[in-house]
Structures are given as structure tokens and as C-alpha cells.
Amino acid sequence: MKIENKKWSLEKFNQIREEVLKQWPTGQDVDLEEAIEYQKNIEPKKRVTAKLKEAKESGITLIQPRAGVALIDKHIELLRFLQDEGKADILPTTIDSYTRQNNYEDAEAGIKESREEKRSMLNGFPAVNHGVQGCREVVEALASPLQVRHGTPDARLLAEITLAGGFTDFEGGGISYNIPYAKEVSIERTIYDWQYVDRLVGLYEENGISINREPFGPLTGTLVPPSVSHTVALVEGLLAAEQGVKNLTLGYGQCGNLVQDVAALESLRELAAEYFADFKDIMLTTVFHQWMGGFPQDEAQAFAVISWGASTAALGNATKVITKTTHEALGIPTKEANAEGLKASKQVINMLRDQSLASNDKLEKEKEMIKKETKQIMDHVLELGKGDLAQGVVKAFKAGVIDIPFAPSRFNAGKILPARDNEGAVRYLDHGNLPFTEEIVKFHQKKLEDRGKDEGREASFQMVIDDIYAVGQGELVGRPKKNKKEENSCK
The missing domain is CATH 3.90.970.10 (Glutamate mutase, C-terminal domain)
Structure with missing residues (x-):
């Protein structure tokens, strides 16, 4: 397994693809040529990239929740409620924990148990088990575009099935969906596996199909310094772009200080414009994640936390915000609570639409420091890799030059x-x-x-x-x- 930041040949991709599609029986239903034709017939209003482009040009902030349950009909019911009642601009499909660990047998058992119990016994949607047709059933039942949200170190089969199933956005990356989520998976392994995912997206792009890719910004939560988060976003974005990805949404998770968070969003856009300058045809957007730490149990207090996150997203001019619910401290939220979080966020965003945080010394100082820190890390990564970003990332983790706080991975210096x-x-x-x-x-x-x-x-x-x-x-x-x-x- 040789790691290098070089676009995979079609021969190499197809050779590995044969094994990927054999990981679970539903993989055999994926026909890339047929999937491309299916994607071509998805109207623009149901494509995430079109929605993001419109939002970027209009200067508005889109809202998107997290949500996913085990059974197709119940998942459709949940997403339809968030679409119609919550007025979500983009809909999620959060994948269950078994699928994230490539444990499709237990996911299958969870589907069976959910049918017997008449409620979801999984904490997400087992897309691999439901297969291409199951995913298409979800996509066709809804009017809004859908994104896959998960947390999977090896997301190759998940990407194959969901993209063939009509999803137009795939979240994650070889760092952000490894180091914060897994203990024993090496950086080499996940960079390699995510190069496969990005090459797959690149193949869709080569055939005129616009698919968005979104590195996971918050990493381990709310105490991740912006320069660490920005480094991971830039690295994963650049690795994806090398494989042919042309639509990237770079993420950042709320830390809580308004000036620092707005400075982080602004500096992320400025750094991205600089680091992606050689990729002339890439569309870059941003996503802001509302508070990813502990929530108050009191719902009124929780609404305040949600509203603060919405305010920051609006003032930082994020293209999209991932919303939270008042049930964060209690467990999996009801669809009603999820919709309420969306509506509260939308209200605040609409009220702040024509406002901005005026430039001041504090804001400019934060931006200056974030950009300096990020560039010093990035420069050192490239130096370690002797110009090769993929090799530099592997060496940087070994040296602690990239280091993510509170991560479980033994490949992280901590x-x-x-x-x-x-x-x-x-x-x-x-x-x-x-x-x-x-x-x-x-x-x-x-x-x-x-x-x-x-x-x-x-x-x-x-x-x-x-x-x-x-x-x-x-x-x-x-x-x-x-x-x-x-x-x-x-x-």
C-alpha cells in the first residue's frame, strides 16, 4: 500500500473496486454506468451542489439537521417531517454505528429487530444493507437534496451504494473520520481508503455529475483550536481535489467565542482560496457546526445554545449550518425537537441576514493568529512529505506536527x-x-x-x-x- 498524493489511475481504481463491492451482497447491485445515468436525471433543486452554489452567490446560510433511523419508511417519514415542518434546506442521512464499523451483519440484525419492535433499534440508517434501491426509495420520496453523514474510517462501499442511490453529497475524510472515531486504524490506511472515495466522486465529476464532499470540521468537539481544525480541512480538501473532486465544503465547529468563531470562518475562506488556487474549477463553500459539546438539560437553556450557534453562523457568513436540538443532553431527539432546532436557527439567521460583525482590532488579530498557526503547520507537513501532502500527513501525525486533542486513536500524539x-x-x-x-x-x-x-x-x-x-x-x-x-x- 503506497501512499502518495497522486490521482489514481482508472486501472488501479477498478482493481480495488472489485474487492470493495464484494464486502456485502448489495455491492453487487452497483453499476457505475447505470448510476451515472440515474444521477443525470436528478433535477438541480435536489442536488446539494446546486443548493450550495445558490446560497454562496446569495450570501445566505442554509440549515441542515442530523437524522437517521433503521427502516426505509420510517426514515422517509422522519426526513419528510424535517423538510416540511422544520424547513430544512438540505436533508441528512445519518448512518448507524454498525455500518460505520463495516459490521453489516449486526446492521442487518438491527433492521430485523426494528421491524419486530416497530421502532428503530439502530442509531442511524443502514444504507449499505438497504442497498441501491433502498437509497433511491428515500431520495425519490423527498423534494430536498440529501447528504450522507456518518463517521466511517472505511467508507468505500457506503460511498458506492449511496452515490449510486442518488445522494449528491458525501461527508468525511481520512483524518476527520478516523482519528476522532477509531483507535486502531492507521493514517496510511484511511488516507488510502478515502482516496478511493474521492476518486469515485471524481469519476462522477468526469461524467458531468456534481457531487459535494465535506470534511468533518468539529473533529473531537468544542475545544479544538481553529488552526488544528483548519489544517485538517485543508489537507482533506487538497487530497480530495487531487482525485478529481470539484465541490468542497470545508467545515468548522463552534468554539463559543463569537469573535474567534467569526474570525475562524473568515480565515478558513481566505486560506482555502490561497491553498486551492491551483485548482481553477473548484467550488469552495463552508459549513459551521453548532455546539458539539455538552448541552444543558433544560430546554430553554438548550435553545439559547442553539440560537448562539445560529447567530455565529450567520455573522460568519457560513454557507451552511448543521443544527442541534434541545434533546442533545437527553439522547436521540424526537423529530419534533429536531424540527424546533431547525426553526429556531432559521429565525435567528433570517433576523441577521443583513447584518455583519464589523471589522475591529480583535477580529483582525484572531484572523492573523489563526492564519499564521495554520500556515506553520501546513508548511511543516509539506516539508516532512518533501512536497507530497499524503506522505507529509502520515509523517506529521507520527511527529505530532498534526495533533488532535482528546482523540482515541493511538496514531495521534495527543x-x-x-x-x-x-x-x-x-x-x-x-x-x-x-x-x-x-x-x-x-x-x-x-x-x-x-x-x-x-x-x-x-x-x-x-x-x-x-x-x-x-x-x-x-x-x-x-x-x-x-x-x-x-x-x-x-x-
Whole structure:
């Protein structure tokens, strides 16, 4: 298995494809030529790329939920409700956990049990088991375009079946759907497998079929520094573009500080324009993920978190926002709660449509630092790979030059520690082996020292722990709790 950032030959792709389609019986129903003809007959209003292009040109922010259940009819019922009642612009199909691990036998058992119990016994839609025709049944029953959302290190068969089934957007990548999700899967393995997915999308593109690809921006949650997230988005996007992908939506997950989040969205667009300059015919858009951390159990408080995310997406001019629900702290949401999250987000976005966050020193400083940090990581990755991005990524993970906080993968260094500064922006408490200049290191140290002075404690790992739980407890920054004696003295 040789990893290099080079477009696969058709011969190599077809050789591997024979084995991929044998992973589960439904793979044998995929006929690429027939699938291309089927995709050609999907009208533009049901294509994600057309919807994104229109939103980008109009300067509006689209809304999209997460959702998926085990049975085809119930999945259609759920998505139709989110389309009609929730007014979702783009519909999801969230894939179940068994499929994400390529465990199609247990997914099949889950389908059977769901039929017997008359409710979903899977936490998503088992698209591989339902096959091409099952996916087409879903696509044809709905008026809105659909995206596949999952979390699969090896998504090759899933991509084959869902794209043949009429989906026009496929999420994920070899880093973002490996390091945060799996422990034992190597970077080499997933880059290779996702090159297959991107080459497949490239083949559709060569035949005039516009398919969007979306790296997963939030990675491990809400304390991922923007420069880490941006690096992964750029790397996965560039690897995809090399295989022929022409529509990319680069993602970013909400951290919580408005200025930093808007700066992150703006800097992501600017960095993308720079790094993809050699790919003249690529359409680049952005997606903002509402809060991916712990939620308050109280629904009114949860609505506030959702609205804050919608506000940030609108002010940051994201092309699309992935919405959350008031049931995040409780489990899988009802379709009603999901629709309410969509409607609340849409209301805020509509109210902010003609507004923007005026440029100021804080915003410009955040953008400057995010871009410097990202470029220093990217430069080092390319240097390690001697110009080859794929090889550079593998070596960068081994060296900790790319490092994702709180990830389960043993192929991730896990040395960096993020914490919030006094205003809630995410900083590096420990930057590990990230190749930052002294200027950047001192910038982050000073920000956290200032918080420590204000709270009467040293900047330490305790801040990290406090910040992780803060929003679920009604705050953004995890401040130390005052004891009763201190509270009385303050009074």
C-alpha cells in the first residue's frame, strides 16, 4: 500500500473496486454506468451542489439537521417531517454505528429487530444493507437534496451504494473520520481508503455529475483550536481535489467565542482560496457546526445554545449550518425537537441576514493568529512529505506536527491541551509538537496567564476539565466556584 498524493489511475481504481463491492451482497447491485445515468436525471433543486452554489452567490446560510433511523419508511417519514415542518434546506442521512464499523451483519440484525419492535433499534440508517434501491426509495420520496453523514474510517462501499442511490453529497475524510472515531486504524490506511472515495466522486465529476464532499470540521468537539481544525480541512480538501473532486465544503465547529468563531470562518475562506488556487474549477463553500459539546438539560437553556450557534453562523457568513436540538443532553431527539432546532436557527439567521460583525482590532488579530498557526503547520507537513501532502500527513501525525486533542486513536500524539482564555476563546495550554514560532507560543501563554490571574489560580489542566463541562452547567468558561464565605464577603 503506497501512499502518495497522486490521482489514481482508472486501472488501479477498478482493481480495488472489485474487492470493495464484494464486502456485502448489495455491492453487487452497483453499476457505475447505470448510476451515472440515474444521477443525470436528478433535477438541480435536489442536488446539494446546486443548493450550495445558490446560497454562496446569495450570501445566505442554509440549515441542515442530523437524522437517521433503521427502516426505509420510517426514515422517509422522519426526513419528510424535517423538510416540511422544520424547513430544512438540505436533508441528512445519518448512518448507524454498525455500518460505520463495516459490521453489516449486526446492521442487518438491527433492521430485523426494528421491524419486530416497530421502532428503530439502530442509531442511524443502514444504507449499505438497504442497498441501491433502498437509497433511491428515500431520495425519490423527498423534494430536498440529501447528504450522507456518518463517521466511517472505511467508507468505500457506503460511498458506492449511496452515490449510486442518488445522494449528491458525501461527508468525511481520512483524518476527520478516523482519528476522532477509531483507535486502531492507521493514517496510511484511511488516507488510502478515502482516496478511493474521492476518486469515485471524481469519476462522477468526469461524467458531468456534481457531487459535494465535506470534511468533518468539529473533529473531537468544542475545544479544538481553529488552526488544528483548519489544517485538517485543508489537507482533506487538497487530497480530495487531487482525485478529481470539484465541490468542497470545508467545515468548522463552534468554539463559543463569537469573535474567534467569526474570525475562524473568515480565515478558513481566505486560506482555502490561497491553498486551492491551483485548482481553477473548484467550488469552495463552508459549513459551521453548532455546539458539539455538552448541552444543558433544560430546554430553554438548550435553545439559547442553539440560537448562539445560529447567530455565529450567520455573522460568519457560513454557507451552511448543521443544527442541534434541545434533546442533545437527553439522547436521540424526537423529530419534533429536531424540527424546533431547525426553526429556531432559521429565525435567528433570517433576523441577521443583513447584518455583519464589523471589522475591529480583535477580529483582525484572531484572523492573523489563526492564519499564521495554520500556515506553520501546513508548511511543516509539506516539508516532512518533501512536497507530497499524503506522505507529509502520515509523517506529521507520527511527529505530532498534526495533533488532535482528546482523540482515541493511538496514531495521534495527543500532546496538545486546549483551554479557554478569559473571554472564552480557545487557546493552547500546551501546544505539544506543533511547529509554532515563539511569538505564537507566547501569545497563547499570555492569554491563559491573564485568565489565571483573574481567577486566582495558575493556568493548568484543571482549566481544561472545567471548560469541558461549562456549557452544560450554564456557562462558557469554566470558572472556579466561590465558596459561601467568599460569596458573603463579596456581598
